[in-house]
Amino acid sequence: MTSTTEQFADVAATTLLRFATAGSVDDGKSTLVGRLLHDSKSVLTDQLEAVEAASLKRGQEAPDLALLTDGLRAEREQGITIDVAYRYFATPRRRFILADTPGHVQYTRNMVTGASTAELAVVLVDARNGVVEQTRRHAAVAALLRVPHVVLAVNKMDLVDYAEPVFAAIAEEFTQYASELGVPEITAIPISALAGDNVVEPSSNMDWYGGPTVLEHLETVPVSHDLTACHARFPVQYVIRPQTAEHPDYRGYAGQIAAGAFRVGEQITVLPSGRTSTITGIDALGESVDIAWAPQSVTIRLADDIDISRGDLLAPSGDAPATSQDVEATVCHVADRPLAVGQRVLLKHTTRTVKAIVKEIPSRLTLDDLSQHPEPGQLVANDIGRVKVRTAEPLALDAYKDSRRTGSFLLIDPADGTTLAAGMAGESFAGAKAAAVAETTEDEGWDF
């Protein structure tokens, strides 16, 4: 009893890692996910029994671990994954939230969705096929969404006799491609999800590999860094004014710090109004603190009684973003209806939603080879493209490369509220490959 409770004391202090997987059913993604859950003892008896029963009913002999993750009737009947599913598991070292995304081409939007909140992405390839078009597409999505860590899991090593040269060639090709796209950190791991090599347990079949297993890497990859170096950003969500006998003059600005850190005593600027004040207090959900950082939800109090409401942004006075009504961005189109030049939309950025109009769609991008198609006129589901949008009111928008939270936005159909597109302000890719692409198309207004 004590030992479990002691282990708890440890678990209670663990960090949280959000990660996403990409790869098709054929690459063994569901098996990898099933294996991670199973071998980390996150699958409980009744779930396993349900999977066994369902597998038997389908005439499968062994329990199909993919059934752990395919939740909807249509998926189970067709043996496919149609949507992002979230999985939860924990080890004594860390808690994990996995966005399990389908890898088929028509589901680009799902991978974009999963990658948008991920700090790490696992890209699966089949050791027999190596880097294929779909692999490049997954690498491109991870690069586009600026996922800080990418893991290349070279699967089915058992089918290539656990041969190091096969792994090394694939790892080299992928690493070069992803680096050119600007992916900051790539770790390649040779695995067999089916046999369990290097997923949770180190493989005895691959003595030549000296690195971590997939789970070890997930447990140790840094989830936080020095936030004092980031541009601090605080979108105001809600103004708290109790106006009670106990708190007659309390006025606090509630929100979640989107980037960086804020300190008591700091001078801040309110955007878009440009007014300034000083932070006199930070309430971190019940305790007063001198400093708070992303992604903490806090309430900030200021020295001056100025007009601030939901949708405003607080930033350090020396480091405030410019405001603009012209947004240039890369978008992933996520709706079944198209997005066309001239369309009136709503743009939701942090806590602010404004009217906007699509002025131009300079180009559409093919993720397989990063080729561009100028002036497509419209974007359809799963397209990635560049757009220029004019907004009715100024926005304090950062470049997505500087801040995933204050550089991202949604385009929404005002008629029924459908989410049309996911936008990332500024340049698409960080890497040299993208820069080379930009040189050839400068006159089309690309700023890749």
Next chain:
Amino acid sequence: MTTTVAHVHEETDSPFALSHLDSLESEAVHIFREVAGEFERPVILFSGGKDSIVMLHLALKAFAPAPVPFTLLHVDTGHNFPEVLDYRDRVVAQHGLRLHVASVQEYIDAGKLRERPDGTRNPLQTVPLTEAIQQHRFDAVFGGGRRDEEKARAKERVFSLRDEFSQWDPRRQRPELWQLYNGRHAPGEHVRVFPLSNWTELDVWQYIQREKIELPEIYFAHEREVFARSGMWLTAGEWGGPKESETVETRLIRYRTVGDMSCTGAVDSDATTLDAVIAEIAASRLTERGATRADDKMSEAAMEDRKREGYF
């Protein structure tokens, strides 16, 4: 290894690392504040079960020192545990909250709902819930649902759009990107909001422990007259148990989930403290629903079907 980019990971994260509970708490508070900022008439579904208790605790923190800007709604099946109803009423009084009750019993008495042959009333909650939402014109309804509970829930969004019939269509869900929740909806439609989407059962218990949140007594081990049905210990009571073939015995048990008496099973336990409960859960090899909920065992897609009809 020339092909792998080598990285030495620090065993300890930077001073800016948050614990997993702090991360989850911060995310849930952000969700509550988003709804307060964007909706006219939000309501929290409050049953007096542990998930709704944690939800309310987070809402209180999100708006302190001001009061919670939401009302509460309880769909009362008529088969609730008295301890839980007492707890509910105490909490409502303590925080000066406003509680609406939608009663399944009243629907049955009025002939608008029919008792099921198996006696379970959980599936009967959907109609009173939907009608209460329509009647009070609630536009955002907070539920304590967690994505780790069940396979269909794993596909649920934090903001889940429902039509005027409260129906959930898993193929027509809006993609949810970054932390940008899109709550726009047509008149008559509403949004179900799940602030605990990313929490697990263990997270909820650890949070209860950390925040020293009081719970109804039935979550801790106590002696109770129970009988066995479908492999679970059910409470003897006027709701329809035990039948003639079933024997009542007194056992030391506790509840892992608290729903309806007719479908919530207890587990054998001697855990009388939070520490002991948490240790038991950590060692358990069964999910909470698998161990204790008859309503999910009906079919492989039971939850999916109920969600489509408007269940949370």
